[in-house]
Amino acid sequence: MKRQNILPKLAIGITLGMSLIGLNKPIKAQEFYHFPASFFNPVANFYQSEDNPDVISMLAMNDDFEIVTFLLRNDSTLSALKQDKVTFLAPTDKAFQALPSNVRTKLLQPENLSKLLKYHIIANTIQDEDIKRGRVDTLLGSSVTITGFPVGNKFGVKLNDAILSDPLPASNGVVVPVDRVLIPPGF
Secondary structure, eight states: OHHHHHHHHHHHHHHHHHHHHTTTSOOBHHHHOOOOGGGTOGGGSTTOOTTSOOHHHHHHHOGGGHHHHHHHHTSGGGGGGGSTTEEEEEEOHHHHHTSOHHHHHHTTSHHHHHHHHHTTEESSOOOHHHHHHTEEEOTTSOEEEEEEEEETTEEEEEETTEEBOOOEEETTEEEEEESSOOOOTTO
């Protein structure tokens, strides 16, 4: 009988101990490991091809990005996605559907929509320096935080609270699928 009582106490003790030494905190990517910037820029890899569609076409061709494609077509930020080496942090349709109704209402105002979309555009590729700093500047002028987290013997990457999926190479940059809409500061 005593063995049964010790297991819950042991689990609580381990949890408290981990909390005290900080193992349950998010880990900045640069503190845990240094992953290469090429994660964000697969066009630099061996499969780079001018046959890849550009960023705008890549979004339009993918069924997971119908909402963001529609929003971009109705906003002036679309021209920013035509430049070279652009990185677009593309929220999936599920990410937009998960937005609270008050945020959706704000997006009906063109200035708010433009602000939100600019927060998803990086005017260049993400560089090693950005990863070392733990943040990258967006077209809006605000930055997003880059953090890493272990996933088995590999790593995962977050931008703010959004988890990234494998980037999609485009002829003029990269589309990085994210599972949450990134909300700019003060939105």
